[in-house]
Amino acid sequence: MTRRVAITGIGAVTPGAPGTRGFWETVTGGKPTFRTITSFDPARFRSRVAAEVDFDPDRHGLTSRQRRRMDRAAQFAVVAAREALADGGLLLSDLDPVRTGVTVGSAVGCTVSLEREYAVVSDSGRLAVVDPAYASPHLPDYLVPASLAREVAWDAGAEGPACLVSTGCTSGLDAVAHGTEIIRDGGADVMLAGAADAPISPITVACFDAIKATSPDNDDPEHACRPFDATRAGFVLGEGAAMLVLEDLDAARARGVHVYAEIRGFASRCNAFHMTGLRPDGAEMAAAIEAALDEARIPADGVDYVNAHGSGTRQNDRHETAAIKRGLGEHAYRLPVSSIKSVVGHSLGAIGAIEVAASALAIDHDLVPPTANLHHPDPECDLDYVPVCAREQRVETVLSVGSGFGGFQSAMVLSAPGRWG
Template structure:
């Protein structure tokens, strides 16, 4: 059966707008959380987020094209451009019917919707932009990338909330393995830090209110965690069949060897308190990969910094891994990036691929007071060198969507 590898990566994030900048800050244990300065937060309970800074959309796309893309779509297209360049693919010599795009967004173009609703209220229906709908709908990230690349192959925009990136990568993995494509750009994008989103999450008591210390607000597994921190960005990888990658002598970051998906079938927003769905998705991913739990060298946790979410994920890990759960390092990228929602899985897959390639595990920062229910090895505060072969990445989303991928350090 065809092996599937990662040959290109692109990142837009609160830690930097390219893969190397992101990786450098992530492994230094730096936080990308800051005060929100894009709208008035005076009446909000939470005033902090992981905002993408210094992103020049006009520079990426030109002013005319940029104005026809919502911010989430701009992030996705920019990350895909980076991934293409990084991969070394020469699309002019590719069979474009064999090149696909699997990229989703959880919330889509919400700022465009808000802006045009204001136009409707203030100036009337005659002034509402005809581009509202195509800028707002979440499949436009995949569409924009496909158009820019001229990719004629399978195109998919999964909407599985915060597990989108892993869903996209996992489904792309299976598509290539079954012969449906040679190359697929896969991942997720999000730009939902808006007045109304912040209000809704805040009123749901889901967000951290540690406004006096933004850098310390996202603290997965720490006893003093008080909620997640919203963030934005995009993470896109280029997946290829190994035979296709070898034919063009491509650089290979890592191999995708397994994918598992499940549903909690439990609640609209809460994770199952015993982590049943998370356990099932991890188990399915390892089975497909042909890997035993004790062969896993590192786990990239979903770990949003909510009390129930972190605890239920730990229960799932302990149930599946048994005593090995206490020996395998568990890292939480969201401690530094915040929760990038639909972009999280793609970005965290990139971090895991870099970990396997370089033998370096990013830390979980803000580990200050132990939670007795979260008692595993979280690589506290300082990155760690380690011999790494197999890594597992968890992503879970509202509605009980769970998606897990297994990556392996590439060996010929």
């Protein structure tokens, strides 16, 4: 018998207030966390704003050796996983190591450390032939993104399945889905599943400057990202992590732990069309939505809220609007849709897991986060995008969708435990 998968623990490292509680208060408060980049001098770049995490590894209990070894993204993942385990009422001594697994999503891996180490071995780019004598002994870890999953597994003592999923901006959604499948198939009893990215670095900013995907509104950072707004000009780069404890629903109930939500269905598609371009009809995302609902055995009109990709680019917002209409039919006009990227930015591979966390919390609190900075709706984006203020309403089923460079389109359906039998 296929097992049903519950989310019983949530850990978050995101811009704004710390931890999962701080994250939820930040996104439902609707006040963007954007500011001029502080981690390096951004003066030479077109887009100079970001949603940075005020992160103190000492406060989170990371040892000096861990801080020296781990990239910033790995530190985020480990801290989020620790919070998720504690939130799920699990001690390391409670876990059967070989029945505990890890799946982490990341789009750009250990970018901060890789760029830093290249600057050192090349003398800030002056040397065409680098000098390896100056390289950190941990440089191989930064080259291999799977080191993020390994760090989480080491910290939790998890000896079961462990992997890294890297599918661009859908990495977080896809990693949670992979962890769900492992639980369903009986490959593990507990999965730590989520994603982490720390992409705020010169190389990443330069890449998005080149294609003009990020917002150039540097003089007004707070309002730089405006999903679904007619004046929008691009997304704001973010960073962070979210990790979830996934386990069999019956097992969770047996041990009396709080269940945030049940993961009911998932699907992904690729448009096989363009590296960064999207077809305006949203057909591939719509196909993912329909397949996820089919797996969940939930009708389109059973969805109460759509947690949107909502990046704030003209192309994406119109594509996604079309996909939601195509995937949900007339019901699309009767339910709220919102983008938390308007508050915490776009943390690339991490954001999908962060959005799954927000979806589970929306179910748990019967509260829909708002789309910040939405004051001038685009006529082509004509759904209910919950502008500016959070909305109290019954939320029993959430559809969370993601879209990534390369044509990746993913959709996940979550519900209140027991809502659909």
